[in-house]
Amino acid sequence: MARPVDVDARIAANHRLSHAYNILEIEAPSIACQTRPGQFVMVKRALGREPLLRRPFSVFEILRDARGAVTGLSLLSKQVGAVTRELFEAQPGDRLRCLGPLGTPFTVVNRPTRAWMVAGGVGLAPFATLAEALRAREVDTTLFYGGRSGDDLYRVPFFERLGVRVILTTEDGTRGEAGRVTEPLARELDAAGGLPLTIHACGPTPMLRAVAELAARAGHPVEVSLEPIMGCGLGGCYSCVVRVLDGGARFVRACIEGPVFEGSRVSWADLT
Amino acid sequence: MARPVDVDARIAANHRLSHAYNILEIEAPSIACQTRPGQFVMVKRALGREPLLRRPFSVFEILRDARGAVTGLSLLSKQVGAVTRELFEAQPGDRLRCLGPLGTPFTVVNRPTRAWMVAGGVGLAPFATLAEALRAREVDTTLFYGGRSGDDLYRVPFFERLGVRVILTTEDGTRGEAGRVTEPLARELDAAGGLPLTIHACGPTPMLRAVAELAARAGHPVEVSLEPIMGCGLGGCYSCVVRVLDGGARFVRACIEGPVFEGSRVSWADLT
Amino acid sequence: MGRPDLSVHVAGLRLANPLIAASGCFGYGVEYADLIDLSELGAIAVKGLFLEAREGHAPPRIVETPSGMLNAIGLQGIGVRTFVSGKLPELRARRAVVIVNICGSTVEEYAEIARILSDADGVAAIEINISCPNIDEGGHTFGCSLTGVRDVVRAVRAATTLPIFPKLTPNVTDIAATAAAAEDAGADAVSLVNTFLAMAIDVESRRPRLSNVVGGLSGPAIRPIAVRMVYECSNAVRIPIIGMGGIASARDALEFLIAGASAVQVGTANFEDPGIWPKLREGLLDYLERHGHTAVGEIVGTVDLSARETATWVSS
Amino acid sequence: MGRPDLSVHVAGLRLANPLIAASGCFGYGVEYADLIDLSELGAIAVKGLFLEAREGHAPPRIVETPSGMLNAIGLQGIGVRTFVSGKLPELRARRAVVIVNICGSTVEEYAEIARILSDADGVAAIEINISCPNIDEGGHTFGCSLTGVRDVVRAVRAATTLPIFPKLTPNVTDIAATAAAAEDAGADAVSLVNTFLAMAIDVESRRPRLSNVVGGLSGPAIRPIAVRMVYECSNAVRIPIIGMGGIASARDALEFLIAGASAVQVGTANFEDPGIWPKLREGLLDYLERHGHTAVGEIVGTVDLSARETATWVSS
Numbered sequence A, B: 001m002a003r004p005v006d007v008d009a010r011i012a013a014n015h016r017l018s019h020a021y022n023i024l025e026i027e028a029p030s031i032a033c034q035t036r037p038g039q040f041v042m043v044k045r046a047l048g049r050e051p052l053l054r055r056p057f058s059v060f061e062i063l064r065d066a067r068g069a070v071t072g073l074s075l076l077s078k079q080v081g082a083v084t085r086e087l088f089e090a091q092p093g094d095r096l097r098c099l100g101p102l103g104t105p106f107t108v109v110n111r112p113t114r115a116w117m118v119a120g121g122v123g124l125a126p127f128a129t130l131a132e133a134l135r136a137r138e139v140d141t142t143l144f145y146g147g148r149s150g151d152d153l154y155r156v157p158f159f160e161r162l163g164v165r166v167i168l169t170t171e172d173g174t175r176g177e178a179g180r181v182t183e184p185l186a187r188e189l190d191a192a193g194g195l196p197l198t199i200h201a202c203g204p205t206p207m208l209r210a211v212a213e214l215a216a217r218a219g220h221p222v223e224v225s226l227e228p229i230m231g232c233g234l235g236g237c238y239s240c241v242v243r244v245l246d247g248g249a250r251f252v253r254a255c256i257e258g259p260v261f262e263g264s265r266v267s268w269a270d271l272t
Numbered sequence C, D: 001m002g003r004p005d006l007s008v009h010v011a012g013l014r015l016a017n018p019l020i021a022a023s024g025c026f027g028y029g030v031e032y033a034d035l036i037d038l039s040e041l042g043a044i045a046v047k048g049l050f051l052e053a054r055e056g057h058a059p060p061r062i063v064e065t066p067s068g069m070l071n072a073i074g075l076q077g078i079g080v081r082t083f084v085s086g087k088l089p090e091l092r093a094r095r096a097v098v099i100v101n102i103c104g105s106t107v108e109e110y111a112e113i114a115r116i117l118s119d120a121d122g123v124a125a126i127e128i129n130i131s132c133p134n135i136d137e138g139g140h141t142f143g144c145s146l147t148g149v150r151d152v153v154r155a156v157r158a159a160t161t162l163p164i165f166p167k168l169t170p171n172v173t174d175i176a177a178t179a180a181a182a183e184d185a186g187a188d189a190v191s192l193v194n195t196f197l198a199m200a201i202d203v204e205s206r207r208p209r210l211s212n213v214v215g216g217l218s219g220p221a222i223r224p225i226a227v228r229m230v231y232e233c234s235n236a237v238r239i240p241i242i243g244m245g246g247i248a249s250a251r252d253a254l255e256f257l258i259a260g261a262s263a264v265q266v267g268t269a270n271f272e273d274p275g276i277w278p279k280l281r282e283g284l285l286d287y288l289e290r291h292g293h294t295a296v297g298e299i300v301g302t303v304d305l306s307a308r309e310t311a312t313w314v315s316s
């Protein structure tokens, strides 16, 4: 098991992708080198400063230098409030308190099983590392990636370079197929028939639920990455619970048993 | 009466004079142009940010452009805690919330009465503006200025250029006369005899008390500028009270009736 | 069509807006006349007054704490008669709606002050500071016992026909019961909350940071407790509630209104930003417009519990 | 000569240092075993346990507030027997000093849990969570009435010879009286404070931010109130006090020790910084050295009131 470490990391770069999205590169090799796909970090600008609690973020990319040595990691952040605003406005040289890696990662399948990744908006975050792991095993990998509009779709070339088949959708039709990401997914599922296949999904809850249902109907295993509000990320506060159906409906901590869950395990009706 | 205004002022410059002292130049002409010697401002880095309350600072210099138009004011700050540290670390371009001018100013005498200013450390702050006002009336003006060491004595040339006679003391003797600022003051008082003379003092409470006693003994009027903790600066909270002896010992608000008080009025035994 | 109507009616009192300057945080009001138009405030709750002038505590009287401050002013004041003769005329001239916050060391003192204010010209209402401990009489607080609350409110009720607003202390086990007792005793509305009894120690000197050892905690730190208390009281009484405790933005004020307050008071935030009043008004108007309301009264007491079954009152 | 001695004795219990992980903020302890050496903590107060497993409240269970947070976890837990069989062995193996925080919906449930823990191996003490409202039994809280406190403490006292530490709720008028009642009923020490009942509303949706509507306020925001309560209790009881509420630095811990606490607990701050423990220890050692103390016990209850005449308990 990975041993989480808490580092006061230097921010190496802040790429603002739009008015809402940014990618923050931070120098935290001790975390990056043990991170597995789907794991997250708990971050804060500085200890003892408002807001009080850290915020959870998926590890987006593992950063490496020219010689391939791990130098840090990046976060893909979408502004929704106080901390994500701070992350958006951060300057290179600023520090970021970063605790990780945390949580249960995705399962990385082996050939001939195929891997399909379904991302909605900022839900792309955990798939850069997953794609690398899958392609390293030469697993046939597809990314279904949906956003509101063309400007909300990022890092597509990165996935293409890895040899990932990328299927894009936008709600306004400005890029890729017009509509929801679940539409091409449904179509492809029908086409795929009985092929051995695992689905991974991250994004808005309604999308995750739809993906889980499609996968179940097609009889394929599916893993979803959930995003409950988290107070500690370490199992200490019981704030992050998700109701699961096994062992009689009960709440389990998403920071330990998740954030990645088998879709069939989640009590979707209880997810707000 | 001046009408206090609250401006979100731009910081034009931050001159760090030592590890503890800095002079902050801020663009607040609407405050500067109505400030009288000895008045203060209530400042804060930004509204809605910790620490909650503003802090009081004397207006140090009135800033003017080449053509003599008022462009802003400066603060002479000494680091003692949270806000003074923020002021020390502030960058040009940062903003400073600034409310003023506030409080009762010094009396500016006329010739032939002479004016003696007694400053201890950061207590120099209110005397730059007072010296200008006095010299504008060609009042014979002396500054007794004491610090711990030579490096703690600032802006001496400014006062000399105005034609102020400057008498320096340092506790470690590295500049001027060795010892307390009250020593040359006592000597000069003896020498001055019955000359018409007003004394103004700002600095640590023990120094103010000593100056008030020397002045009383010599029969000269003395004004002291006090520095109680202030919550609002406007008379709203009653946190800044000083016990005065007139009207039967009672507490008066230093932000309104002060910060400048007649030395004979202050109940020194009650000043901590 | 114009903008939404911010005016509110509290116990027969018409206020231009629900924003009131909290007692002790706005002097006698006149101190702010140079800075803002006093008639634009919903009302001004002036500094607590006893029958006679009071000196108050020695400094230091305040200290900052995380998102809050402690105060132990000791109710320094000029006494009610000097207020009536020396401050009320100017407040009247500036068309301020004046709520006089009164304190007493005995039930009779409260009543006597109420009588004096009833004869005065320009007093809109009386806020009864039962939440302030009974000074130097053993530290027992009227507001901490139901009988204490009833005795004071009844006595003041008998002494005046002005609207009376007992101001509740949060330092009690059951504030809803206190509010109900005040209602029974004839209160026209209740104000809450006053400050939380608290303490800060300078660890280097080991001395209390306040000369009075303990003081009252106010500011954003207490807001969630105050909102809960307003919500509890709004479920317990029929009379209007004037809510306060850490309001520093329109969003905060809205939280109290939605919880059940008909009007709100702002204290500590006025120290940080004496220009906060127009910002609060603008923020309320913007919210009402965005949510399609024509009057602020429409959102009072509108907490939406539909999302859940039944409240189980568990805190951890 | 070595560094000052941080060890303390609390009701017969010897702790390597006065720093205890607060209940509900450190899981069952084992969750942190990868991150820190559990034996370096003074003790661990594990998450509140009922007799049976409990599901707790639906999310959202926490929300942040100025310098604090609200929680309404609903005491989700595995039940005392599963704890004894499933967690205690690992805690014992890691040489953690374990204080078990117990909850009950009836006096008998508290007693039953205490009996089970008495037979278990590796329980250093029992912290009785009387401050947690009596779940779903009308919301009445044992800790809010003196009889409720006495009944629970007496029953647990009769059921075990382990040290018992009733944990007091701050949601009362007179916490010193509660502490005294606990002492009379046989408590070996008292822990305080638990969280303050509070509420936050999302003004856009008008929904409570917690599924449970109300929750408990913790964090730096409450520290000045908690320090005052510890100070009051230290003047009211002879048994040791375990103080907590918003401690986030050695300076904060020292404030509680000087106010009269023999040991302190840290909860919310551990969420922000799970690596806080060595920093707190170092800060205490540094302070003791600067002030020429050889043991932390020397500063307990050393508030210096010399600067003033007599405390007049006035808050504004």
Ligand SMILES: Cc1cc2nc3c(=O)[nH]c(=O)nc-3n(C[C@H](O)[C@H](O)[C@H](O)COP(=O)(O)OP(=O)(O)OC[C@H]3O[C@@H](n4cnc5c(N)ncnc54)[C@H](O)[C@@H]3O)c2cc1C
Binding pocket: A040, A055, A056, A057, A058, A059, A075, A076, A077, A078, A079, A080, A081, A082, A083, A084, A085, A122, A125, A126, A226, A227, A228, A229, A230, A259
């Ligand atoms: C395991 C995990 C991984 C995550 N990965 C990413 C990521 O890679 N990139 C990214 O941008 N975000 C990610 N999130 C979501 C992110 O943690 C929240 O957006 C963030 O905490 C918001 O903080 P804030 O201070 O900006 O907003 P706040 O001011 O705290 O809240 C603003 C609004 O956002 C809501 N909110 C707060 N926390 C969450 C949450 N966890 N989920 C949904 N809504 C929330 C609040 O209720 C409020 O309405 C992840 C969450 C989890 C649990």
Ligand SMILES: Cc1cc2nc3c(=O)[nH]c(=O)nc-3n(C[C@H](O)[C@H](O)[C@H](O)COP(=O)(O)OP(=O)(O)OC[C@H]3O[C@@H](n4cnc5c(N)ncnc54)[C@H](O)[C@@H]3O)c2cc1C
Binding pocket: B040, B055, B056, B057, B058, B059, B075, B076, B077, B078, B079, B080, B081, B082, B083, B084, B085, B122, B125, B126, B226, B227, B228, B229, B230, B259
């Ligand atoms: C009218 C007036 C004019 C002033 N002019 C100046 C000036 O020109 N330059 C300058 O550097 N300072 C001046 N001061 C003092 C200045 O206001 C304080 O140093 C400042 O408030 C400290 O804030 P802080 O957040 O840095 O320290 P805090 O963190 O608030 O406090 C740090 C320590 O300083 C003490 N302290 C806090 N406020 C004061 C105070 N008002 N007086 C003395 N000790 C205090 C605290 O008790 C604490 O021990 C003036 C004060 C007044 C009342």
Ligand SMILES: Cc1cc2nc3c(=O)[nH]c(=O)nc-3n(C[C@H](O)[C@H](O)[C@H](O)COP(=O)(O)O)c2cc1C
Binding pocket: B237, C022, C023, C024, C025, C047, C048, C049, C071, C073, C075, C101, C129, C132, C167, C193, C194, C195, C217, C218, C219, C220, C244, C245, C246, C247, C265, C266, C267, C268, C269, D316
């Ligand atoms: C410095 C100060 C003085 C106060 N004086 C009084 C008072 O005289 N009478 C009173 O009823 N409340 C008094 N209060 C309490 C406030 O009116 C208000 O109830 C409390 O501060 C909470 O509101 P806030 O958080 O907006 O400040 C005072 C508060 C402060 C900070």
Ligand SMILES: Cc1cc2nc3c(=O)[nH]c(=O)nc-3n(C[C@H](O)[C@H](O)[C@H](O)COP(=O)(O)O)c2cc1C
Binding pocket: A237, C316, D022, D023, D024, D025, D047, D048, D049, D071, D073, D075, D101, D129, D132, D167, D193, D194, D195, D217, D218, D219, D220, D244, D245, D246, D247, D265, D266, D267, D268, D269
């Ligand atoms: C998420 C959370 C869960 C808690 N659970 C419990 C509990 O199970 N039993 C208990 O006695 N106190 C519980 N508490 C209260 C804490 O133990 C502590 O008394 C309180 O949080 C104040 O300390 P702090 O400000 O350091 O967090 C809980 C607090 C939090 C924040």
Ligand code: FES
Binding pocket: A229, A230, A231, A232, A233, A234, A235, A236, A237, A238, A239, A240, A241, A253, A254, A255, A256
């Ligand atoms: S976030 Fe604290 S237990 Fe999961």
Ligand code: FES
Binding pocket: B229, B230, B231, B232, B233, B234, B235, B236, B237, B238, B239, B240, B241, B253, B254, B255, B256
């Ligand atoms: S600082 Fe508020 S009254 Fe003087």
